Amino acid sequence: MSDQPPVPRGVDPDILHRVVTVKAETHNLDGMEHEARVRQFTFISDEPEHMTGTDEAPAPLDYFTAAVGL
Numbered sequence: 171m172s173d174q175p176p177v178p179r180g181v182d183p184d185i186l187h188r189v190v191t192v193k194a195e196t197h198n199l200d201g202m203e204h205e206a207r208v209r210q211f212t213f214i215s216d217e218p219e220h221m222t223g224t225d226e227a228p229a230p231l232d233y234f235t236a237a238v239g240l
Contacts, residue, residue, distance in 0.1 A: 192208065193208070194206055194207065194208045195207040199214070201216075201222065201223060201224060202216055202217040202221070202222055202223035202224070203215070203216040203223065203224065203226060203227065204216075204230075213227075213233070214226070214227040215227050215228060215229060215230045215232075215233060216228070216229065217229050
């Protein structure tokens with residue numbers, strides 16, 4: 171038995187390396203608040219008040235944490 175996890179359906183197991191390109195457009199809205207566009211999605215980020223933000227949206231680190239499932 172192999173210790174490797176099963177290969178997801180549709181993924182070629184013979185490809186050892188993949189190049190992934192992610193493009194994002196960002197701009198500052200006000201203070202620490204930013205708008206970002208990735209593909210067809212738009213989202214807002216802000217920092218908490220103790221980091222000079224207004225806490226009007228999740229912080230960038232909050233999005234990262236949610237994305238990687240921590």
